[in-house]
Amino acid sequence: MKSIKLLILFQLFLLVSKAQDPYYSQYFMSPMTLNPALIGKGVADMRLLSNIRSQSWGTSQEAFKTTSVSFEKRIAEKKFTEDQLGIGISFVNDASNGGLLNKNFITIGAAFNKKISKYSSFGIGITANYANTLIDKSQLTLQNQFGSMGFDRSFQQGDPMMIANKSYYNTDAGIHYSYEDSTWGMNFGSSIYHSAKNNQSLFDNSLTLLPRYSTRLSVFKKYKSGDEFHLLTSIDIHGENNLFTLGSIYKLNIPGDHPINKLNIGLFDRFGYSIYPYVGFESTHWIAGITYDINNTNQKKYNYPLQSIEISIGWLFNNDKKRERIRSVTY
Secondary structure, X not given: OHHHXXXXXXXXXXXXXXXXXXXXXXXXXXXXXXXXXXXXXXOOOEEEEEEEEEEXXXXXXXXXXXXXXXXXXXXXXXXXXXXXXXEEEEEEEEEEHHHOEEEEEEEEEEEEEEEOOOOEEEEEEEEEEEEEEEEOHHHOOOXXXXXXXXXXXXXXXXXXXXXXXXXXXXXXXXXXXXXXXXXXXXXXXXXXEOOOOOEOOOOOOOOEXXXXXXXXXXXXEEOOOOOEEEEEEEEEEEOOXXXXXXXXXXXXXXXXXXXXXXXXXXXXXXXXXXXXXXXXEEOOOEEEEEEEEEEOOHHHHOOOOEEEEEEEEEEEEOOOOOOOOOOOOOO
């Protein structure tokens, strides 16, 4: 009976979460979850990117923790010259309730960005992914684990509980257009995820993972000093959840021989959810950034509103090679 109650509780939790994908404040640091057409885009040779997003209520246990790692490789450069063919692989872990519920995603994909004029290119990409939802029984605290000093997970749970996990396969696709000359540039892309509408229910077919539609637009101005100003918009439609984000980043060029080449300062508004500042640093071979979400929902009225912090870091292999236009990431 206890096992059945727990399974029902987990099912209700999945329904409340509405089978959402994890979202990033620094979405531009996770190109394979942003748009498959960005795989290998602007990569000189290889690129390794990672995001860690932690959400908690006050000082309590982490409510959500999302970790992503992606690796991209540019290939066939001799054949395609200024065109870009890239392949990539990524891993995402989305853990909730202190690691009790884990969602894991493994994705592989490829993209081809074709030069269509002196200053512009058009790309298309596709990914295939494997996803798994798993309950970590070791993170449970049951009543027979309560002792004189409170709950102790080292005590036997006393419940021979078998909890099912759910797996599925899916494909995603995206397109991307970019323009850049000596004074300004723009990026526009659109993608679709979960087109197969997989079932995520632990019991029946009551929980369908609906398609997610994403659109991104950014425009940037380049200055003689090497500084840049970027204006970014992002729209995500995922079932009943619609997210609209508007933000800007000023990239301050640091001339001379320094470990840091650019200081990036930004501010974003995820309308109806949060406002978050962004600080980033760029070098020839690496990029890093941090954001902190300032809650902008009704939760801020409570004593312990949801707090979110996100840290990103990336390493750019052989980025000193002279190529057409190499950027750390595509905003």
